[in-house]
Amino acid sequence: MSSLALSACGVGNGSGIPSAVGTDVKAPRQYTAPREFSGLAWLATERRPAAGSGDEPQQVFLVCHDARDNDAERDLPRLAIVRTPVNTDGIRIQELDVRFPSVPNDLESIARVPGRNEALLVESNADGSDPDPTIYLARWDKDLNVEIAGSVPWPETPEPLVNVEATAVATVHGRDYFVYAERRQGSDTTNINMTSLTIGRNGEITFGTTWTSIPFTAAEPPGARPATGLDIDAKGNLYISSAYDPGNLGPFDSAVYRAATVRPGGAIGASLHPVEPPQQIARSSGLKVEGVALVAGSYPIFISDDDEDYGGLLRQLRVADAGGGPWRLPAD
Secondary structure, eight states: OHHHHHHHHOEEOSSSOEEOTTSOOOOOOOOOOOOOOOEEEEEEEEOSOOTTTTTOOEEEEEEEOOOOSSTTTTTSOOEEEEEOOSSTTOOEEEEEOOOOSSOOOOEEEEEEOTTSSEEEEEEOOGGGTOSSOEEEEEEEOTTOOEEEEEEEEOOOOSSOOOOEEEEEEEEETTEEEEEEEEOOTTOSEEEEEEEEEEEOTTSOEEEOSOOEEEEEEOOSSTTOEEEEEEEEOTTOEEEEEEEEOOSTTOOOEEEEEEEEEEEEOSTTSEEEEEEEEEEEEEEOTTOOEEEEEEETTEEEEEEEEEOGGGOEEEEEOOOBOTTSSBOOOOOO
16 A cells, blocks of 8 residues: 555655655665774864854864774775864865885874874784784874874883873973873773883984883773873873773763873973872763864863774863863862
């Protein structure tokens, strides 16, 4: 009976909605989610007005994908530029064809170097399965053309290198410091580790041999990996994401904390100080946050998600205090 009714009204278009006789029938459009966003770094603010955007600036980010060096994923792009929306088309994603000196294996984080058009692209060590985990130096010009300017093996670390998804670079009194934390699957506590960092004009990367470390415990979400993303603002506040990941279809859960501060002093010229207790600034139920990025070293703060089979997301966080008002940093 229903097919007779459709024939009487017009030609079915596959959606259950009849179309007029004699018109072209087009198949319904299908969409897929963006690939996972495993690491995130802010690149630029574009203030050129775009259609539908008014005067709202467009934020531009570099994201990395955690593709493995295997037959299935070896040829997949590792990097993309992502822009915040200007209309209902959503975020804009431009996959990059960047030449690496070796095939990247499980890039899980990006550590932007404050004040320079440089970032470290960091392999995670893939649960200890990578025989030669590498850290690459990316540089970009004013037109956001990205190139790899150098690479170096992971330095000797203060604890076994297993799986790192959280890295950042802090600058203190003109000197750079590399900060990382193991994701520490199966524990709610990890260590935040820091050493000195020098990046040469020709792309040479040199790490210090002395480290300073502090513990960080993620109270929420239950069962989370305590460290999946990391960024540090211009005042030395360290923000870290924690994420619960039960498998490719979730359900996921995440939180973002102000976990520590970086200050001058100590054996390497900078020191880590825990925020006690860590200040949870946002929850993201249903999402697996793996990237944290501040805009030009301050708020707003953005997250990127690696939601496995659901794909990737870029979102600005609403940072609120316990009463629902705007969250503010404590006075210096």
